[in-house]
Structures are given as C-alpha cells and as structure tokens.
Amino acid sequence: MNDENAPATTQEGEAATLQLGGKGYDFPVLPGTIGPDVVDISKLYGTAHTFTYDPGFTSTASCESKITYIDGDEGVLLYRGYPIEQLAEHGDFLETCYLLLYGELPTQTQKADFDHRVTNHTMLHEQMARFYSGFRRDAHPMAVMVGVVGALSAFYHDSTDISDPYQRMVASVRMIAKMPTIAAMAYKYHVGQPFMYPRNELDYASNFLHMCFAVPCEEYKVNPVLARAMDRIFILHADHEQNASTSTVRLAGSSGANPFACIAAGIACLWGPAHGGANEAALNMLGEIGSVDRIPEYIERAKDKDDPFRLMGFGHRVYKNYDPRAKIMQKTCHEVLAEVGIKDDPLLDVALELERIALQDEYFVEKKLYPNIDFYSGITLKALGFPTSMFTVLFSVARTVGWIAQWKEMIEDPKQKIGRPRQLYTGSTRRDYIPVSMRK
Ligand code: SDX
Numbered sequence: 001m002n003d004e005n006a007p008a009t010t011q012e013g014e015a016a017t018l019q020l021g022g023k024g025y026d027f028p029v030l031p032g033t034i035g036p037d038v039v040d041i042s043k044l045y046g047t048a049h050t051f052t053y054d055p056g057f058t059s060t061a062s063c064e065s066k067i068t069y070i071d072g073d074e075g076v077l078l079y080r081g082y083p084i085e086q087l088a089e090h091g092d093f094l095e096t097c098y099l100l101l102y103g104e105l106p107t108q109t110q111k112a113d114f115d116h117r118v119t120n121h122t123m124l125h126e127q128m129a130r131f132y133s134g135f136r137r138d139a140h141p142m143a144v145m146v147g148v149v150g151a152l153s154a155f156y157h158d159s160t161d162i163s164d165p166y167q168r169m170v171a172s173v174r175m176i177a178k179m180p181t182i183a184a185m186a187y188k189y190h191v192g193q194p195f196m197y198p199r200n201e202l203d204y205a206s207n208f209l210h211m212c213f214a215v216p217c218e219e220y221k222v223n224p225v226l227a228r229a230m231d232r233i234f235i236l237h238a239d240h241e242q243n244a245s246t247s248t249v250r251l252a253g254s255s256g257a258n259p260f261a262c263i264a265a266g267i268a269c270l271w272g273p274a275h276g277g278a279n280e281a282a283l284n285m286l287g288e289i290g291s292v293d294r295i296p297e298y299i300e301r302a303k304d305k306d307d308p309f310r311l312m313g314f315g316h317r318v319y320k321n322y323d324p325r326a327k328i329m330q331k332t333c334h335e336v337l338a339e340v341g342i343k344d345d346p347l348l349d350v351a352l353e354l355e356r357i358a359l360q361d362e363y364f365v366e367k368k369l370y371p372n373i374d375f376y377s378g379i380t381l382k383a384l385g386f387p388t389s390m391f392t393v394l395f396s397v398a399r400t401v402g403w404i405a406q407w408k409e410m411i412e413d414p415k416q417k418i419g420r421p422r423q424l425y426t427g428s429t430r431r432d433y434i435p436v437s438m439r440k
Contacts, residue, residue, distance in 0.1 A: 020048050034069060051422045058317070062247060064413075067100060067405055068239045075321035079239060080104070088328050093234040093398070094118060094204050097176055100239055100405040115204075121177035122198035122207065124185070125155045132189040141186040141393045142271045148182050150264035160258035162411055171259040172404045179397045180204070184211030187390055205231035208397070213385060225339045226384055229332050233380065236325040236373060237395050239402025241318070245269040245276065249403040250410050254419040259407060266403045267396045273312065276374075276399070279391040282313030283347065283378030291346065292353040299354075303363045313375030314358060320368035329376040336383045347379050 015026040016039040025048050028040045038061045041052055054060045069078040077084040080099050087096055091105075098106040098114045106114060131148050152174075153160055159171035185195050188211075196211045206227040214220030240246070249266040253259070270276030289298050301309040316323060337345055355371055358364045381391050410416055 018044070018048070020050060023048070035071065045422070051424070053424050056317075057242075057247075062242050062419075063250065063410065065241070065406065065409060066103065067409060068241045068402070070241050070318050072316070072318035072320050075319060075324050077240070077324050084236065084324055085328065088232050088235045091235065092203070092205075093231045093238070096235045096238050097401040100401050101172060101408065117173050118177045118204065119198075119200050119207075121174050122181050122200075124178055124181050128152075128155060129185065129195060132185060135189065137190065137192060139190075141183075141190055141389050142267065142277075142396070144186040144189065145182065145393055145396055146264055146268050146271075148186070149179075149267055150261060152178070152260035153258045156260065160260070162253075162256060162258065168259070168408060168411065172408060175259065175263055175400050175404050179400045180208040181211060183390075183393045183397050184208060186393060187212050187386070190387070190389070203227070203231070205234060209384075223339065226336060229336045229339075229380070230384065232328070232332055233377065233394070234398040236328055237398035239399070239405060242406075243275065243317075244272070245399065246403055246406050249407050251419045253407045253410055254416065256418075259404065262407055263400060263403055266399070270396055270399065271392055276392045276395040278312050278372070278374035279377045279381070279395060280388050282374050283382060283388050283391065285312045286347045286350050286354070286378070289350050289354070292350055295350065295354050295357055299357060299361060303361075311354070311358065311364075311369070313378070314364070314371055315367070315369040316372045319370060319372060322370045323372040325373040326371045326375055329373055329380060330371075333376045333380040333383070336380050340383050342383055345379060345383070347382070351376065351379060 013031075014029045016029050018025045018027065025044070027044065029037050030040050031037045045051060052060075067080060069081070070076065079087060079096060080103055082099065082105070087099075091099075094115050095106060095111060097118075098111065128148065128151065131151055132144065135144050135147070156171070156174060159167045159174060161167045181198055188195050194216055196214045196216070198207050199210055202210055202222065206222040206224075209222050209227055209230055210220055242250070245266040248269040249262045252262040252265040257265075273281040285298075289295060298309070298311070301307045302311045302314075333348070337343075337348065355375070358369070363369075377395075378388065378391055381394060382388065386394065
C-alpha cells in the first residue's frame with residue numbers, strides 16, 4: 001500500500017513528482033557520491049511541453065563530473081577528493097595538473113614523465129611572437145591572451161582532432177605547457193622588454209617567473225620562496241567546478257570546437273570583474289579606499305542598493321562560508337610580503353581592517369558574504385612584482401588545466417551532446433510587416 005507522502009519511485013529509484021496542469025510527472029532523482037542530489041528533468045519538455053527557468057543557473061547542474069567538489073556551506077574544496085589545503089601544502093602544480101587530468105595522484109615515474117612532457121612543450125612556435133607586435137603596447141594583457149591563445153589553433157593543426165584521444169592528450173599538455181610562455185610574453189610586450197625563452201632546467205613556477213622578470217643582460221636567480229608561493233597560487237586557482245569560464249569552455253567544446261578555441265573562450269569569460277577579473281578589481285578597490293578611515297564609507301556604499309559598488313573579492317555564488325582558498329592565499333600573502341621585505345603594506349592594512357569590519361557587519365553576515373580567493377591574491381601578486389593588469393592573466397594560466405580537464409571529461413562522456421538551452425519568451429506575438437511609408 002503506497003503512503004501518499006512517500007516519494008514516487010522509478011525503475012532506477014526515488015523520483016520527484018511535478019504537478020502541472022492537474023497532471024503529475026515523475027522525474028528520477030540521481031544521487032551524487034557527495035553533495036546535493038539532482039532531479040533529472042531532461043525529459044520534461046518532451047513529456048510536459050514546459051521548460052524550467054533558472055537564469056544564472058543558481059539551482060541547475062549542467063553536467064555530471066568527477067573532477068572538483070565544493071561544499072559552499074562548509075567551505076570545502078576537493079580536487080578529485082583531495083582537500084585543497086593538503087594539495088597546496090604538500091604538492092606542486094604539475095602534480096595537481098596530473099591529478100585533475102587523470103583522476104589520481106601520479107607515481108614518481110608518472111610525475112617525472114609528465115613534468116618532462118610539459119617542460120618540453122613550453123616553447124611557442126617562433127612565428128607566434130609576431131602576433132604580439134600587432135597589439136598596442138598598452139593593450140590589456142587579457143586582450144592579448146584571448147588573441148594569441150585563439151591563434152594556437154592556426155599553428156598546431158596536429159592536435160585539433162578532438163575525436164583522437166592522442167591528439168586530445170597532446171593538446172592538453174601543449175596548453176598547460178605554453179600558457180606560462182604566452183602570458184610571460186604578454187607581460188614582456190606590455191613593459192617593452194625582450195621576450196625570454198623558457199628554461200628546461202627550471203620547474204614550472206620558477207620558469208614562469210624567470211620568463212617574466214629575467215632580462216638578457218644579466219643572470220636572474222629565481223627566489224625559491226617566491227617560486228613556491230607562485231606554484232601554490234597556481235594550485236589554488238587550478239579548477240573550481242562549473243564556474244562561468246569553465247561552463248563557457250564546456251559549451252564551446254560541446255559544438256566540437258578545437259580545444260585552443262575553447263580555452264580562448266574561457267579566457268574571455270574569466271576577464272569579467274564578477275569572475276576572474278575580481279583580483280584586479282579588488283586591488284584597485286583597496287587602492288581607491290586608500291586608508292582604513294575611509295572603510296566605513298565604502299562598506300555603506302556596498303550595502304546601498306542604489307550604488308552599483310560592490311566589495312570586490314567578497315561574496316561567492318557557491319561559498320556561503322569562508323573560501324578555503326582565501327585562507328591559504330592570506331597566509332601566502334604574508335609569506336611573500338615578508339620575503340620581499342614589505343613590512344607594512346597600506347593595502348594589506350586596508351584589506352585586513354575591511355575584512356574585520358565586513359565579517360562583523362550584519363549585511364555581510366546575513367548575506368553570507370565572505371572574502372573569496374580574489375581578496376588577497378592581488379596584494380600577493382603585486383608583491384611578487386606583477387602589475388595589476390597581469391593578475392587575471394595569472395589566473396588564466398592556472399585555470400587552463402581545470403578548463404582542459406573539464407573539456408576532456410565532457411568530450412569523453414558518451415552521453416555528451418551540444419549544449420543548447422531554451423528560454424522564456426516574453427517578446428511580441430506574430431505581427432505583419434508594415435511598409436516604412438505607412439509607419440507612424
Ligand atoms: C571568482 O564561480 C566560481 O567558482 C568563481 C571563482 C572560480 O574559482 O572560478 O571562485 C572565481 O569569480 C570569485 C568571485 C569573484 N568576484 C568578486 O569578488 C566580485 C564581487 N562579488 C560579487 O559580484 C558576487 O558576490 C558574485 C558575482 C561573486 C556572486 O554573485 P551571486 O552569487 O550572483 O550573488 P548575488 O549577486 O545574487 O548577491 C546576493 C546578494 C545581493 O543582494 P540582494 O540583491 O540579495 O539584496 O548579496 C549582495 C548582492 O547585492 N552581494 C554583495 C556582494 N556580493 C553579493 N554586496 C556587496 N558586495 C559584494 N561583493
């Protein structure tokens with residue numbers, strides 16, 4: 001005898017029933033290994049001729065994934081099940097890349113092979129250097145990144161056939177290997193210095209810092225403390241579930257576009273100040289506030305509905321608790337400031353006081369607005385020697401492995417099909433054309 005309150009069931013198990021137009025429609029409830037279940041509504045339109053409506057996808061799972069898990073309420077971030085705190089503390093970025101791509105931590109042999117493969121793909125086709133001179137020197141480096149990364153598909157035709165697993169692997173390694181080179185060249189072009197070639201004897205983060213800050217006129221020794229900090233910053237930014245830029249890469253890839261074009265689309269999306277551009281915007285905001293005595297004025301502005309100002313580096317679509325990456329970034333920030341000899345950075349003073357006040361303010365507490373990864377990254381990157389305009393470029397270097405891993409997972413999903421959302425149409429009903437002579 002069925003209890004009318006008992007959940008409906010389908011062949012697979014529990015179901016959700018939607019009452020629509022006096023009819024009940026059952027949809028299967030699919031459980032995850034951890035985190036919320038999902039209601040599979042893929043057959044809703046076919047059975048009830050109705051769409052769901054969820055602008056911003058606040059309650060929508062766009063795919064099934066095994067790569068990254070976030071618990072926004074608990075402030076948890078796992079890459080393939082491993083807590084970000086442990087990976088950032090004990091591992092290095094290329095180990096994290098291997099983990100995100102292949103699902104397991106590499107053995108020593110696998111790690112050595114992967115490091116070797118990445119290291120030996122860091123050089124860019126020499127002709128690509130000419131692209132940079134097509135940009136104005138004062139172009140935003142993210143504009144350069146979108147252009148040059150998109151152009152990779154014009155140079156590496158032998159790894160654009162997405163149906164070939166070998167070519168997918170080659171494209172993945174090429175992207176991870178070449179992004180630091182492309183980014184460093186964008187920086188060098190921006191500051192009017194000659195490009196520096198990658199050095200195969202250096203590790204990933206040291207090689208990047210060397211390409212950015214070395215000059216041909218003298219030896220440049222990478223500071224190992226700063227290289228470790230850079231490597232950890234890359235780990236923190238590597239992947240983050242179905243964020244806006246990752247969803248962009250998945251959608252672009254779902255049409256069969258080549259991986260280089262998909263990553264260029266991800267870079268374009270990441271540039272926005274609500275997303276990856278927030279680190280640049282957060283540092284600019286701290287500079288605009290300037291001193292701790294002006295913080296209350298900005299807190300009030302952030303709370304004013306009629307003022308578009310928001311506290312950059314605060315709030316998150318998923319984290320309704322402290323972003324675990326922000327804690328590690330704050331620790332890294334202090335390490336870098338100490339190493340470069342910055343005793344009292346006014347921007348850090350403003351950031352610490354702003355955080356203290358905001359975390360006590362009822363507006364931020366009620367809306368569960370906490371510092372996110374971008375709140376401290378700007379101060380850290382500035383102390384490492386990067387101009388503000390390079391901050392989101394560094395984010396794109398790190399996130400490339402996440403984009404590629406998610407793209408690879410989608411391409412290898414046998415259920416994969418082109419992403420094509422529908423809409424709620426509220427425009428004009430059908431009407432006939434009026435010749436211009438008869439229009440009022
Ligand atoms: C990243 O998705 C990811 O995982 C992204 C990322 C990743 O690794 O890929 O984590 C990287 O993008 C981090 C977020 C960086 N962005 C910023 O720091 C920009 C400032 N933050 C906000 O723009 C905002 O918090 C978002 C965009 C991050 C999230 O916005 P949501 O989830 O759409 O939330 P919302 O805009 O609906 O805000 C809810 C409420 C609103 O008030 P009400 O309309 O309910 O009255 O909170 C308010 C907002 O006005 N609010 C803020 C605020 N963030 C949200 N008020 C003041 N300052 C803020 N920063």
